[in-house]
Amino acid sequence: MGISLKDVAQRAGVSIKTVSNVVNGYRHVTPETRQRVQRVIDELGYRPNLTARHLRKGRTGMIALAVPELGNPYFAELADAVIEHAAGLDYIVLLDHTGGRRDQEVLFAQGFRARVIDGLILSPIELENEDLLARGSDAPLVLLGERQYDAPYDHIAIDNVAAARTAAAHLVEIGRRRIAFIGARHGRARATAHQRLRGWREVMSETGRPAGEDLVAATDGYTREDGAQAMARLLDSGIRPDAVFCYNDLIAVGAMRTLAERGLRVPDDVALVGFDDIEEGRYAATTLTTVAPHKRAIARAATDALLERLAGEGEIAPRRIQPGFALVTRESTVGRP
Amino acid sequence: MGISLKDVAQRAGVSIKTVSNVVNGYRHVTPETRQRVQRVIDELGYRPNLTARHLRKGRTGMIALAVPELGNPYFAELADAVIEHAAGLDYIVLLDHTGGRRDQEVLFAQGFRARVIDGLILSPIELENEDLLARGSDAPLVLLGERQYDAPYDHIAIDNVAAARTAAAHLVEIGRRRIAFIGARHGRARATAHQRLRGWREVMSETGRPAGEDLVAATDGYTREDGAQAMARLLDSGIRPDAVFCYNDLIAVGAMRTLAERGLRVPDDVALVGFDDIEEGRYAATTLTTVAPHKRAIARAATDALLERLAGEGEIAPRRIQPGFALVTRESTVGRP
DNA sequence: CCCGAGTTGTATAACGATGTAAAATCTGCC
């Protein structure tokens, strides 16, 4: 098939290893030898066979990034950032999606593709702590996102309670009183949404706002459709919130759509805050106020943490890294200037 | 590191090759031998080392999909579909983005990662015909998307002229007279946008609508931002179209945003048609009429064409495959029911 | 002129799998 070290070696009249040395920039090679070999390399257009290199080295130079959905712009944008950053460090990123289903997440954590990748960045939704503890694979794993686990793995996530508090506080600040929450998750104490819900609850109670269960809408997933349906249910049940804090921007977009259908104005009748700062929110007919996690910082932290573990011989204690976030106020809360 | 055939062979008291035979389902193995080996495999949790297998076989079992931007939902959704379909055929998909820059596209076409992947599905934007003809790599290549080339590669694309005609005809049908086009591309006869522009021109002239250059807005890229700016330029130049056909949904979303800012109503003042049928358009405050290419069919056709070439010994003549499309009418042209 | 230290280059053995060809074993039948 391709041109191998052997071909180059033969043509240049040196041993295979010498060519390898030139390719790898090994020090002890005479300038003339190096030049001669290099010329042949260029002539033949030699390119190292990564498969063979990886077999020999026991590393593949690939890491996987498994997110719930690529269709969710937040993850697409995050993936972009990870790919970019990893490429700069000579790592290839294999992108995968779990559909947010536990069985898929377990599969990845267990080491699906273990022999193809050196390590994994996983953004779980349904994964349980026990799944992590029962992990068979010993490939480095970095967890991404809001869920909390008691397992010895690096974990990158912004402070979700604080972020949710910021969002809720903003709604209080602009004078809203009946503030709903969309995107809760039934019966999962560790679930992603839990912390954002907690931040909301704290602010509600601190500022004397109602925080009853009737103001909390659970969803199956985190899509626009889920948001639209939840908003509709909320309104149908007779609750008339004057603001909604949504688990993420997609849900907020869905909620906004339902409000438009019902003839309710944003923010005049109902103010909206989302989470993620996806580009879509910046171009909605009513632009979306949102909590913006520092995606680039998250991507960098996750990649660096993983590669550090790949490189590091000694054991490193599992770390918890909290990148920053910022509240971006737009029309869905403060109206058009 | 891991468990190899050798370990299993030793433990089971057979040769390495026999274990390999069991793993690969080779026929001539005694049921008892097979069972004994299988038990040891399960016991030790053996999993084949794909890197080694690939080295030996000369194939990696991976294909790459290179799209302009993962942040563009159309490509994210398409990628989802390709990954899904390829997984069913035991192929792993490596996702990449070119940024729509010619140098990047050339890099991929030339065989960047050639030794890592068996074949490539490329969705080019700026790539020129000469780049393809000068291609060094001999790895199978399938082209995706609207650009047309005279090069011997499979090409998957819907009939863009026909699709554009459908969209334009729809705007005519609802009685619009000054129909603008946003998303043209300066000075590139082969450019992606060219065919959609042509379809628009044809319908305009056939129905006696103006089709002057003042109604055509060029953009640098295909983002929401590009759409917003182009719409603003159009309005600022004194043109007051009563409809706009946008190169894609993202541009349409941007245009819609500008219209909202200027206090113009959709579709009453200006009707809008996009292209791609991204989910975002279904949840905009005013839902977006759009041309919906059959993404799943495209993904399947591209993957199948590539894998067929990978499997096929004999030469196959380059094919041009045209998946279907459909016009989806929503509020941005027909208003709310 | 020889010796040790340092530099440069090579032969060979892995990495973990599969393909080939030959060896070992099992049939059935005379």
Added chain:
DNA sequence: GGCAGATTTTACATCGTTATACAACTCGGG
């Protein structure tokens, strides 16, 4: 029992690379 013919199993080479260990060469100093 022995032999042809089929079946089952094995030993060994191989894919393209890097690591190891050693051979060859250079150089300065005694």
